Amino acid sequence: MSVGDFIRNSQVWKSVFRHPAPRDRRNRVVVMLTNVFLHLHPVSVRKSGIALSYTWCMGGITFFLFLVETVTGVLLMFYYRPTLEHAYMDILKLRDVATLGILRELHRWGAHAMVITIWLHMYRVFLTGSYKPPREFNWGVGVILLVLTLLLSFTGYLLPWDQLAIWAITVGSNMGRASPFLGHEGPGASLLNIGGTALIHPGGDARFLLLGDKVVSGETLLRFYVLHCVAIPLAVALLIAVHFWRIRKDGGISGAL
Amino acid sequence: MSDPTTEITGTPTPQPAPAPVPPKPAAPVAKAPAKPAGKTRRFFLMALLGSWMAAGFTTLTAALVGMTLGTVRFLFPNVLTEPPSRVKVGFPDQFEDGKVVERFKDQNIWVVRRSGVIYALSTTCTHLGCTPNWLEREEKFKCPCHGSGFKMTGVNFEGPAPRPLERWAIGVGEDGQLVVDKSKKFQEERGEWTNPESFVKV
Numbered sequence: 001m002s003v004g005d006f007i008r009n010s011q012v013w014k015s016v017f018r019h020p021a022p023r024d025r026r027n028r029v030v031v032m033l034t035n036v037f038l039h040l041h042p043v044s045v046r047k048s049g050i051a052l053s054y055t056w057c058m059g060g061i062t063f064f065l066f067l068v069e070t071v072t073g074v075l076l077m078f079y080y081r082p083t084l085e086h087a088y089m090d091i092l093k094l095r096d097v098a099t100l101g102i103l104r105e106l107h108r109w110g111a112h113a114m115v116i117t118i119w120l121h122m123y124r125v126f127l128t129g130s131y132k133p134p135r136e137f138n139w140g141v142g143v144i145l146l147v148l149t150l151l152l153s154f155t156g157y158l159l160p161w162d163q164l165a166i167w168a169i170t171v172g173s174n175m176g177r178a179s180p181f182l183g184h185e186g187p188g189a190s191l192l193n194i195g196g197t198a199l200i201h202p203g204g205d206a207r208f209l210l211l212g213d214k215v216v217s218g219e220t221l222l223r224f225y226v227l228h229c230v231a232i233p234l235a236v237a238l239l240i241a242v243h244f245w246r247i248r249k250d251g252g253i254s255g256a257l
Numbered sequence: 258m259s260d261p262t263t264e265i266t267g268t269p270t271p272q273p274a275p276a277p278v279p280p281k282p283a284a285p286v287a288k289a290p291a292k293p294a295g296k297t298r299r300f301f302l303m304a305l306l307g308s309w310m311a312a313g314f315t316t317l318t319a320a321l322v323g324m325t326l327g328t329v330r331f332l333f334p335n336v337l338t339e340p341p342s343r344v345k346v347g348f349p350d351q352f353e354d355g356k357v358v359e360r361f362k363d364q365n366i367w368v369v370r371r372s373g374v375i376y377a378l379s380t381t382c383t384h385l386g387c388t389p390n391w392l393e394r395e396e397k398f399k400c401p402c403h404g405s406g407f408k409m410t411g412v413n414f415e416g417p418a419p420r421p422l423e424r425w426a427i428g429v430g431e432d433g434q435l436v437v438d439k440s441k442k443f444q445e446e447r448g449e450w451t452n453p454e455s456f457v458k459v
Contacts, residue, residue, distance in 0.1 A: 167387050170386045170387060171385040171402060174386040175385075203337070204333060208333070209333060212332075212334055213337060214337070214339070
């Protein structure tokens with residue numbers, strides 16, 4: 001008995017891989033269907049569907065960048081503390097003191113790249129008409145993923161806590177003041193009052209909910225940190241699973257025209 | 258069926274031929290809405306609480322709605338640590354005419370004395386909320402974010418800012434020192450700068 005056979009016949013191997021190697025057509029299908037990650041994908045894909053000139057692999061590249069951001073992001077969390085006292089200095093520490101602190105640049109450039117590739121992916125899907133039935137639901141999921149990606153960029157932008165970050169978020173969140181009914185300077189907000197007491201005011205509107213304060217402050221830093229590192233990534237991961245699974249359910253990658 | 262209509266109208270018209278047709282459906286239609294209204298109300302209550310299953314799901318829904326509203330409310334903090342809104346800035350004769358005092362900029366206040374009055378400008382740009390800089394030589398407030406410019410009075414004259422800087426309430430305290438009150442603001446475009454609370458005469 002060879003070493004390979006010994007390993008393949010061991011209980012450990014058999015408990016992990018419950019089917020023979022994917023050498024024939026049947027086992028290739030079974031392996032795909034019995035793996036929690038692989039089963040999100042179609043069992044087989046048309047040759048034209050994976051042509052680079054057709055898909056640009058933009059969705060795949062975006063997903064790859066999401067994984068890069070997740071891994072580098074988790075590593076950065078070991079050095080970064082989201083408080084007024086530490087945030088900026090921890091960023092400088094990553095640059096000047098930490099070995100391979102360049103991971104932070106990787107995280108930043110990866111974020112820029114992800115925003116670009118997700119737009120290109122959307123552009124490709126639009127050009128190939130892949131948003132049409134039966135794929136209209138998945139287009140909707142994709143639009144939410146686009147918005148969440150932009151929100152990840154927005155929340156991550158504040159974390160270095162330098163002048164650029166603070167004022168960029170001040171400007172960005174000030175637009176929340178003007179949102180209809182929910183912002184205290186927005187149209188219709190003055191209508192929402194009980195006997196002259198305003199329900200929507202600077203200390204209680206959409207912007208206040210986002211910032212946790214009336215101005216960009218330590219509360220905002222903590223809030224954006226939690227959104228950036230936990231809340232939005234979880235939502236994105238969930239929707240990515242749905243997005244991939246629906247590609248299979250909706251008939252695979254659309255065919256070339 | 259055609260008899261009642263002719264009796265009510267009482268007109269002895271010889272040929273009321275098309276008249277008998279509409280009254281026939283009219284009678285049941287008029288009667289019909291009375292019963293279903295009560296029935297719908299009862300049905301609505303039964304659907305909500307008519308069985309253990311319905312009552313259970315109603316309670317579950319109510320609990321979920323309550324939890325959602327509670328979660329949103331939880332995210333609104335009740336206590337904020339903010340500096341006091343009333344700030345003592347000094348005696349009126351300490352301010353030079355035609356000068357902008359930047360000492361209180363970190364508290365969102367510029368104190369300006371100009372042609373016989375002292376007023377307190379907010380340091381928040383009216384475009385998107387950045388903090389402009391006072392450029393002494395050019396005699397203007399210039400915002401670094403998008404280039405809005407304001408004159409010493411606070412009136413906007415260049416860049417995207419849509420309206421003048423806001424002024425805080427200012428007055429003379431008991432000890433003769435000027436007190437700026439940031440809980441009240443006065444906006445030029447609303448004609449509020451003529452309000453005597455928005456400046457102090459010297």
